[in-house]
Amino acid sequence: MPNRTILIVDDDPGNLTLLGELLSERYRVRAANSGPRALQLVAQAPAPDLILLDIMMPGMSGFEVLEQLRAAPVTRDIPVIITTAMDGDEDELRGLVLGAVDYLTKPLKPAVVLARVHTHLELKSARDRLRRDNAALEDEIARRLHENQVVQEVTIRALARLAETRDNETGNHILRTQAYVETLAWRAGQHARFAAALDEHAIALIAKSAPLHDIGKVGIPDTVLLKPGKLTPEEWEVMKTHARLGADAIARAVEDTHQPVEFLAYAHQIALHHHERWDGGGYPDGLAGEAIPLAARLMALADVFDALISRRVYKGAMAPEQARAIMAEQRGAHFDPDLLDVFLAGFDDFCAIAQRYPEDAA
Template sequence: MLSRILIVDDSLIDRIMIQEMLADYETITAEGGSEALEKLRTDKSVQLVILDLNMPDMSGFEVLETINNTPEFENIRVIILTNYEEVDNEIKGLELGAVDYVRKPVNMLSLLVRIKNHMQLIQQQNEVEMDNKKLDQLVYQKTREVVNARDITINALVSLLEVRNIETSKHTKRTREMMSILANHLKHKHIFSDILKDDYIDLLVATTPLHDIGKVGICDAILLKPGKLTPQEYEIMKQHVDCGVNALQNELISEQETPDFIKIAIEIIAYHHEKYDGSGYPKGLAGDAIPLAGRLMAIIDVFDALINKRVYKEAYDFEETVSLITAERGKHFDPLIVDAFQDVKESFLAVINKYLVEDDDDETDYC
């Protein structure tokens, strides 16, 4: 679309004269400020305004202020018309956002040169904006490709667990949803607001299914054992944490080149079996030394494990599950995260029952 020029002047003679001078350009006119602003709102092709400052209904200064304070007019350039003796008006107009001025009586050559220069600048500005839109679209497409590749990779890794019937796909779906609920609730708490930004939460939720990926390295005799593990078997089971971390770290080139989602996945895998009082594994970290991703995953994983039937245990009911988690406040779990869990526990239960509706082969409704 070609850019139009709007000529605003209460003098019909001046409007006609300027239009004739600009015969090579597409122009429209307005005889006052109010009419000019209405035309700017309805005609989006206008990008240059020639504005008389001395008009009876609405001064050029008022029109300038309105243009500069209206977001939809942000790309409109204004050239003001002044008389030769109105130096102060020229300065004031430029201070209010005008890009140039022309003095009356209008010199045709001067006006044409100025118009030509500004129209070229407008064209260059439009080309830059078009290039930026294309670049934004390209960045969006590439970002989607990266996200899709990430999600495909995560799903492929998790499927290695599912094919061995270690956990059903429902477990990964449930824990993803619960991570989203808990993290989005905690982001409004001042103590967590600096880290729980939306982008970080998105990565937390996306990588949650990887928390037990290291179990692919544990033999079926231990993973699928229907009873309690012996101390020796438990030590072998604990190795799934390092196995999972190593699976991701072994292919990394450097810390600087590690994608954020891999960093967060490693934190979830490495620290979701740590306990707030330092009695967890594999490193025995305590308190805030345990990365937040691990502290969040810990309570989600335990909740889901307690309330659902596993090969080694029957399911606990909802109230008993909540009671067991609450009893571990400050021991197994971060006290602040337990408090947040209490706020969203009904939402957690809704997630559990949502998937029971889809597949209730082994489970019952806990409401």
Template sequence: MTRRKKPLIFIVDDVPQNIQVAMSHLKALDCEFAYATNGEQALERIKITMPQLILMDVMMPGQSGFETVEQIRKNRKIDSIPIIFLTARAEPEDIVRGFELGGVDYITKPFKGVELRSRVRNHLELSAYRFSLEEQVRKRTQEAELLKDVIIEAMGEMAEYRDPETGSHIHRTREYVYTLSITLVKNGHFTDQLTDEYIALLKKSAPLHDIGKVAIRDSILLKPGKLTFEEFEEMKKHTSFGEEVIANLEQMAGHPTSFLSCAKEIAGAHHEKWDGSGYPRGLAGEDIPLAGRIMAIADVYDALISKRVYKDAISHEDAIQIMVDGKGAHFDPLLVDALMEVEPVFFEIAQANRD
């Protein structure tokens, strides 16, 4: 909610004279005012004006004040605005209902001007203090997220710096992962797992898929030719090393987090294959974590179109054909279908993030 220089008080009462009386008592607080004379009108205007405080009458024709507040509490945009009931309804059960609906105060008519001013002033000050705290939390959260993103990027690049020909690999694969995920959701696949929050985690975690390469010897990682059987067996260990690195981070954090759990799945499972012939565990089909299956598509496609010390790059078209040939063997068939739908987007991402 954007904060005004002067707080806005929204008054809801079906009697215009009552609105004028309340405004006259409160003008000394240096506030701005808006009003409505029925509940339906109030709901529409409150969503537009976004006041700092609402004064709500209860007895109104049509939708009552209680019913109006129930509707306000169902709208996430305005549900946190503090509400003071200002009404002639003084029965104990009415007061209880007012507080049960989330009212911050309950003032009965007739009231004294000094009482109204004091209570409104207190709640405006509380609202301003809460807003200040929320802003501080928001800024701290943004700073923490930014720091986390920078650390993730740096950790991902630790592995990439070991292989100077893959400088933009982490940037491209992150975008491939995101594109593939939203396409799967659009097509109605894995919607229970691929929530907006989880897709954001996947995108953030993708740069850590090869973090385990920091433990692989340069003589293997940078070898300008085919690896021997023994060398390839050591190279394959980067998946397990990656899991260990992230597991150590979880231990340092004191407990598992959704982000680190996702990153660990990506690091450990992105070389598994749909038919069970992959590594490090030889998982097959849906036993392979979805994060690993998605990362496999991104990682293999990018490896195919990129030059390495041991191979030349191939064209986008040839790479896509290899991916299609791997459907049901190397890759989850549903993911290959999604790739075919967005393969022009993959090409655009690759062109925009060349090494």
């Protein structure tokens, strides 16, 4: 049974009969005696695999039909062979420019018609197969990329949770600070000073790397990390080494891959410099101002806010409004002044994040 459909468009009943009888033994044939009728039939299932289109028709010419076919997404890829009694190069050229795949001059020769029809149907089949193969390949690539993203996310969370097990009071700190950083970055991206650095791609990478900010705590001795009280100056110096320990671990991981990993560049910046201060009084390198990477400045705000509103063995949880007042006093001291303004302008959003990931849900 024929499985390919050909639409014949011609206002001459004799030509419709001739082409119908010639093609019906091999193909499913539909016929239209005008341009409007042809467009109606094209819209009906099954769509034609090939159209034989007469040019000289009353009302709507074949050229007009061809223009409409090529303008519609659902019909633009159907091959069209022009058939006409005109014998002019200009008409042939116009048809080809409009998107016809071939040109047949009347009176039609059956052998030529069959050959051209067969050729263009085979070409269409090849194009359709290629399109399906490409679509399948794109779907497979997308699936594997998604799997890789999931594996990456799970690995990051696992590493961050591993560090968290050394410090049982952090609760949902990882989830909260990641959400703070992402929200703050999106808001800061609307600021003229940060817009160029905080596009959608950069924000996604920064947010992905944020959970690794305290990964270096795995290298801090229990006597310091788990001490139920205020640290001595000597112990505090040991605690501060977690920033460089984490950054060094990430740097070695990058070296082991033998190629750059984009989000780990941000992770390294955050781990190493999220305790730097805008005024240069932070650690480990005493960086100041713009010398502190932007990703680390974002993390600094998120980390301090969460530390203030969270309970610790050496302090209680602070009310958000009290934390806000303390942070506002650090504008231009601890924090980038413009970033702090962005944070304070969206303060309710950050409080909502804290409520979404409460300590007791860890």
